[in-house]
Amino acid sequence: xxxxxxxxxxxxxxxxxxxxxxxxxxxxxxxxxxxxxxxxxxxxxxxxxxxxxxxxxxxxxxxxxxxxxxxxxxxxxxxxxxxxxxxxxxxxxxxxxxxxxxxxxxxxxxxxxxxxxxxxxxxxxxxxxxxxxxxxxxxxxxxxxxxxxxxxxxxxxxxxxxxxxxxxxxxxxxxxxxxxxxxxxxxxxxxxxxxxxxxxxxx
Amino acid sequence: xxxxxxxxxxxxxxxxxxxxxxxxxxxxxxxxxxxxxxxxxxxxxxxxxxxxxxxxxxxxxxxxxxxxxxxxxxxxxxxxxxxxxxxxxxxxxxxxxxxxxxxxxxxxxxxxxxxxxxxxxxxxxxxxxxxxxxxxxxxxxxxxxxxxxxxxxxxxxxxxxxxxxxxxxxxxxxxxxxxxxxxxxxxxxxxxxxxxxxxxxxx
Amino acid sequence: xxxxxxxxxxxxxxxxxxxxxxxxxxxxxxxxxxxxxxxxxxxxxxxxxxxxxxxxxxxxxxxxxxxxxxxxxxxxxxxxxxxxxxxxxxxxxxxxxxxxxxxxxxxxxxxxxxxxxxxxxxxxxxxxxxxxxxxxxxxxxxxxxxxxxxxxxxxxxxxxxxxxxxxxxxxxxxxxxxxxxxxxxxxxxxxxxxxxxxxxxxx
Numbered sequence: 001x002x003x004x005x006x007x008x009x010x011x012x013x014x015x016x017x018x019x020x021x022x023x024x025x026x027x028x029x030x031x032x033x034x035x036x037x038x039x040x041x042x043x044x045x046x047x048x049x050x051x052x053x054x055x056x057x058x059x060x061x062x063x064x065x066x067x068x069x070x071x072x073x074x075x076x077x078x079x080x081x082x083x084x085x086x087x088x089x090x091x092x093x094x095x096x097x098x099x100x101x102x103x104x105x106x107x108x109x110x111x112x113x114x115x116x117x118x119x120x121x122x123x124x125x126x127x128x129x130x131x132x133x134x135x136x137x138x139x140x141x142x143x144x145x146x147x148x149x150x151x152x153x154x155x156x157x158x159x160x161x162x163x164x165x166x167x168x169x170x171x172x173x174x175x176x177x178x179x180x181x182x183x184x185x186x187x188x189x190x191x192x193x194x195x196x197x198x199x200x201x202x203x
Numbered sequence: 204x205x206x207x208x209x210x211x212x213x214x215x216x217x218x219x220x221x222x223x224x225x226x227x228x229x230x231x232x233x234x235x236x237x238x239x240x241x242x243x244x245x246x247x248x249x250x251x252x253x254x255x256x257x258x259x260x261x262x263x264x265x266x267x268x269x270x271x272x273x274x275x276x277x278x279x280x281x282x283x284x285x286x287x288x289x290x291x292x293x294x295x296x297x298x299x300x301x302x303x304x305x306x307x308x309x310x311x312x313x314x315x316x317x318x319x320x321x322x323x324x325x326x327x328x329x330x331x332x333x334x335x336x337x338x339x340x341x342x343x344x345x346x347x348x349x350x351x352x353x354x355x356x357x358x359x360x361x362x363x364x365x366x367x368x369x370x371x372x373x374x375x376x377x378x379x380x381x382x383x384x385x386x387x388x389x390x391x392x393x394x395x396x397x398x399x400x401x402x403x404x405x406x
Numbered sequence: 407x408x409x410x411x412x413x414x415x416x417x418x419x420x421x422x423x424x425x426x427x428x429x430x431x432x433x434x435x436x437x438x439x440x441x442x443x444x445x446x447x448x449x450x451x452x453x454x455x456x457x458x459x460x461x462x463x464x465x466x467x468x469x470x471x472x473x474x475x476x477x478x479x480x481x482x483x484x485x486x487x488x489x490x491x492x493x494x495x496x497x498x499x500x501x502x503x504x505x506x507x508x509x510x511x512x513x514x515x516x517x518x519x520x521x522x523x524x525x526x527x528x529x530x531x532x533x534x535x536x537x538x539x540x541x542x543x544x545x546x547x548x549x550x551x552x553x554x555x556x557x558x559x560x561x562x563x564x565x566x567x568x569x570x571x572x573x574x575x576x577x578x579x580x581x582x583x584x585x586x587x588x589x590x591x592x593x594x595x596x597x598x599x600x601x602x603x604x605x606x607x608x609x
Contacts, residue, residue, distance in 0.1 A: 028351050028352065043251070047250055047251075047453055047458075048449070048453075048458065048459060048460050048463060049458060049459045049463070050253070050456070050458025050459055052250075052251065052252060052253025053251060053252045053253060053312055053314060054251050056318075057251065057252070057312075057314050057315075057318045058314075060315045060317060060318065063317060063318070063321075109459055109463075111459060111463050111464075112463075112466045114466060114469060115463045115466065115469070118469075129540075133336060133539060133540070134332075134336070136339065136340070136542070137542070148434050149434065231554050231555065246454070250453055250454075253456070255453075255454065255455060255456025256454060256455045256456055256515055256517060257454050259521075260454060260455070260515075260517055260518075260521045261517075263518045263520060263521065266520060266521070266524075336539060337535075337539070339542070339543070
């Protein structure tokens with residue numbers, strides 16, 4: 001648990017709060033959605049590799065950060081629009097950190113590199129998937145996939161760099177930066193993978 | 204597994220059957236919904252703390268009780284309205300028992316009190332959440348949250364009472380009673396937490 | 407991992423691709439839906455009995471087969487209609503194999519025969535349930551249940567045959583054949599369990 005992790009948890013919690021507010025949920029529903037958005041991906045990762053009790057149960061700080069972020073986001077919800085750019089940056093940093101944490105856990109469990117990359121992607125994206133399912137939406141990730149592509153590219157970078165004599169820490173930093181860079185570029189230039197049957201989709 | 208537990212399983216199963224009937228499911232769908240409503244919360248709790256195979260797999264009585272309740276509820280479905288008050292009481296007792304069982308398991312796994320309270324709430328409420336997701340509804344708990352608030356209050360009572368020289372059994376009974384009391388009062392006086400953006404919601 | 411298993415994985419992956427295409431998902435969404443359709447049931451089974459890291463993480467061949475099937479199905483999507491009969495047969499074989507694999511794992515974990523049958527049914531059917539939840543549909547299995555009935559009958563056949571002096575391998579083959587037979591007959595003669603409130607359902 002590093003200080004930088006907290007940025008990701010804060011951003012993910014607030015993204016959950018914003019969607020729960022749109023759905024007109026009560027304060028308890030908002031808190032739950034913030035929680036699953038922030039820890040859902042890591043929880044699924046922990047369950048799949050058998051790392052139990054899952055992480056957020058063993059580190060109470062995570063719960064405090066989510067609780068604090070949720071309260072702050074609800075109180076200042078009318079002003080949150082001014083923060084959208086900062087939030088987007090936090091969120092992108094969060095994705096990057098979550099991806100690398102998932103990859104790392106996969107390596108510790110001695111899994112195949114492809115599975116490690118999948119774990120990184122699950123850690124970074126599954127919280128949002130659960131959030132969307134609970135809100136009764138088709139998960140946004142299935143329709144806006146550069147998000148996941150960024151995670152996959154970051155994970156792949158890690159395993160490519162490992163073939164070279166580079167220090168472990170630097171490999172993590174560079175791979176994490178790849179995630180951030182791809183996502184920023186994709187959003188800036190509105191890049192997305194081709195959708196099949198696209199012409200019918202734009203209704 | 205005490206006799207009183209069975210009341211909760213019966214009530215949760217029947218609540219599942221009623222909702223599945225509304226959705227016009229076939230008999231197999233009804234059984235599944237009854238099953239997940241009754242054991243979904245405990246299953247998630249077991250998975251999160253790594254207590255596997257999960258409880259209902261190790262105690263076949265649970266399956267028999269659910270199967271029996273489902274068959275009875277389907278056969279007498281036209282008469283079930285006369286039992287609504289009894290069912291509501293069973294359900295409330297079930298929530299109380301499930302909450303305390305979750306808190307207890309958290310303590311056995313040596314988790315932080317807040318996490319234990321969360322586990323109690325998950326045990327009592329997540330079966331209903333899965334039921335609603337499978338029926339393609341926004342989980343009712345996110346819109347009617349006194350249910351979960353009662354669980355949280357009961358769990359908190361447990362940890363407050365533990366600071367006093369009270370016998371363990373009594374602590375469980377009093378905390379469980381708090382869950383029941385809060386839920387009954389909330390329903391009787393139609394109390395619910397404020398919904399944000401409430402005015403827009405009542406369409 | 408036998409060669410025959412691969413048929414099931416291929417069929418399940420393609421069934422996922424077809425549904426994702428209908429939902430106009432992008433290529434990443436299609437891959438995820440193919441993946442959860444193929445491994446979702448086995449993953450839930452592994453989680454419930456505590457067999458982690460889950461199977462697909464320990465056998466990279468599974469991922470390659472899913473990836474290959476998905477790419478092939480997307481490339482030849484305009485021609486896939488000609489293969490519907492073969493796909494249905496593969497799918498039925500897949501269900502049969504998945505059921506028996508689930509039963510076997512339950513026996514290894516020394517669970518009650520009824521629980522083993524449930525595990526077989528979960529393995530064969532839950533991938534489709536997750537697929538439908540992610541696509542925001544009420545799971546088709548709750549409305550077309552002969553699918554699950556076939557799994558349950560196959561599992562029951564296994565435990566009945568075990569009372570007789572028949573070789574283990576033959577028990578698996580006969581039980582698996584029962585799953586296939588019931589499903590083929592049900593589809594051929596359009597048999598389905600009675601739906602309660604059926605008359606209101608046909609809107």
